[in-house]
């Protein structure tokens with residue numbers, strides 16, 4: 001009888017010890033791994049890039065990046081646009097740049113590791129029916145061969161018109177372009193999701 005109790009106790013002890021070891025290994029695994037958001041960002045192959053002179057395009061870009069768990073990059077002008085620069089139909093700086101197809105306003109900073117992205121979602125305001133020239137500067141600064149660019153814009157009232165199509169020649173022929181979309185100021189997250197779902201139905205790399 002004593003022997004049986006001893007054997008039983010040994011089994012119980014072994015069981016408890018194995019359980020403890022597994023638990024310790026499991027918690028070590030959890031504490032070693034990076035937070036979920038960092039892991040997702042590391043795996044992200046989508047970059048949301050935007051230029052926003054007066055803050056209308058910015059929240060759309062931010063929400064798009066949040067929905068897709070994508071990285072976000074703001075195009076910042078080296079020489080910031082003042083209110084006077086942006087007053088349109090005054091022949092101010094923005095008007096002059098839009099009138100000059102060769103204008104390439106300088107950008108401050110750059111996208112690190114552009115090569116890791118396969119999809120670029122590109123947001124900009126409409127300036128005289130077109131993308132601001134700083135978008136041209138951006139597109140000519142990288143090689144987008146093999147990547148897909150998905151343009152979107154905000155405007156006072158104009159549609160996206162020819163603004164996105166006119167950006168195509170600035171990139172290599174190996175760049176793939178999705179049709180662009182115009183949004184109004186303050187577009188809801190629900191509407192952005194609907195757009196992303198629509199794109200993803202023809203382009204599964206974008207999953208909202």
Ligand SMILES: Cc1cc2nc3c(=O)[nH]c(=O)nc-3n(C[C@H](O)[C@H](O)[C@H](O)COP(=O)(O)O)c2cc1C
Pocket residue numbers: 051052053054055056057058086087088094095124125126127128129130154155156157158159185
């Ligand atoms: C120089 C300039 C030209 C503009 N041209 C147009 C235009 O042709 N059509 C339009 O609907 N809105 C036009 N707008 C208004 C902007 O497209 C609109 O306010 C946009 O949402 C601003 O985005 P942001 O705040 O992200 O810069 C223009 C604004 C500026 C500064």
